[in-house]
Amino acid sequence: QKEVEQDPGPLSVPEGAIVSLNCTYSNSAFQYFMWYRQYSRKGPELLMYTYSSGNKEDGRFTAQVDKSSKYISLFIRDSQPSDSATYLCAMKGSNDYKLSFGAGTTVTVRA
């Protein structure tokens, strides 16, 4: 079993829809949770960075962490065609440097 499991997708949604992306994990030591966006043939770009449980909002993006359930989510409101990309969840422990990534979910927002 992988340490981080991510809903595989792909997802195709109409412009303006809410996109919901999810990851589960097994390592209770994880404290830092990230979402990266990766456009085709580009490197991952940090989108959201959260510590421990709770919600964090940045513009149209909301990250949620539920450590009791070992479950994290990313919501994209009012999705745009420019949001079409692969989204990777990543996490690490307090004393860790190594990021453990999910496999990614590819999202297509149709105009």
Added chain:
Amino acid sequence: EAGVVQSPRYKIIEKKQPVAFWCNPISGHNTLYWYRQNLGQGPELLIRYENEEAVDDSQLPKDRFSAERLKGVDSTLKIQPAELGDSAVYLCASSLGTGGQAFFGQGTRLTVV
């Protein structure tokens, strides 16, 4: 400010040939990482440097892979000889210390034929 720069962007080689990738991290970032990303998967760490010292190379296949970071700035990752299964995107990332946020380069897409 320039981000993490990698070259080449693409490389196609025949199996058993050597190949090398180069990375220039963000200025001032003392921590440098090499990750490998297979198709449809998330990146997996190969090696981490703190300045010029490789502090974690436990995931690096040492029979064919080698890396160096001379003077604690630029880094190269080498594969010799390459195998078909080495086809992947090789990503370099850097951060300001091990707890800092990692910034990734665009990667080198390697195809071994």
